[in-house]
Amino acid sequence: MAWVVGTGSFLGLLAVAWGLVTLRTGWVLPTARRHVTRPQLHGLGALLTGASVVLQGLFYFRVLPSVSWEARFFGGNALLLAGLLLIALSQLLPLRRSRDHTNPSGV
Template sequence: MPYLTVPLGLLALLVAVSGVAAISRGWVLPTHRRHVRTTAIYGWGQLVLALGLLWQLIYLSISSPDLRPLGALIGTTIILAGILVMLISQFTRSSTKDGGAA
């Protein structure tokens, strides 16, 4: 299944890098800047989403066929939790001037 694991791994890596940039520098993709109010929370949501993608990648590549549905369910739950955290960042205001970046 390398045709599925390589793109999923690259996507998880890109989302994780974007999350680290949002947490450390307060940088968000230009298409999301208007909607995101708290960049640190948004970055943590991206990291959780990347964790869910990696969880699914691991279960897709190394688990037995009997455990794949459970791994997919847990990974999807983690992805939805990351999306929920990213959604919360659109409604909360940061107490710092730069949007919550350190």
């Protein structure tokens, strides 16, 4: 069971790193680049999703002080669902357009 949690924690760390890179530079993975319209939301969503998985792993290996299972369950699920919601919104919201972009001729 420990290798499953360890693998999940490693993937969570990758998601956290991916979220930080996206927040810092605006770079999105090439497979998601066509769909993402708001890179900042996408990066924040990846950061929250990865943090949820990493925290669950840290609780499992007893690196962090133990809290009740209800707090771990509901807190982890809240972080995970918030991250997934932000990732979905980053793909569903329309592009932001400035006034100059909508009317390039200046008329």
